Amino acid sequence: MAFLTGEVVLVRYPYTDLTAVKARPAVICSSALYHQEQPDLVLAALTSNVAGATGSLDYVLQDWASAGLRFPTAFKPVVVTLEPSLVVHQLGTLSDRDWSEVQARLRLALDL
Helix, strand or coil: CCCCCCEEEEEEEECCCCCCEEEEEEEECCCHHHHHHCCCEEEEEEECCHHHCCCCCCEECCCCHHHCCCCCCEEEEEEEEECHHHEEEEEEECCHHHHHHHHHHHHHHHCC
16 A cells, blocks of 8 residues: 555554554654655544644644544644554645645744
């Protein structure tokens, strides 16, 4: 399965104690070049808890439905790496305006 930057996927996140997993949406942040050299995906968190997305780097997606999401969704600058086998399925792709906002917040969060 090929993965693209800005793509929204549903992933099985293991809980900290590794006793269970829960499927959650995430956006792929790693590039095609990265995927050529590294096995894992770099993902950022997405949440349907938009009321809780109050941080200065949080962003409520404007085009969440066209990205394949079922509910209003926010980006949180929580970055993880996971192996591709944890992807349940691909949902869609962020719109250009949402992806631009996510990229801007990632740059601020990572001081790039």
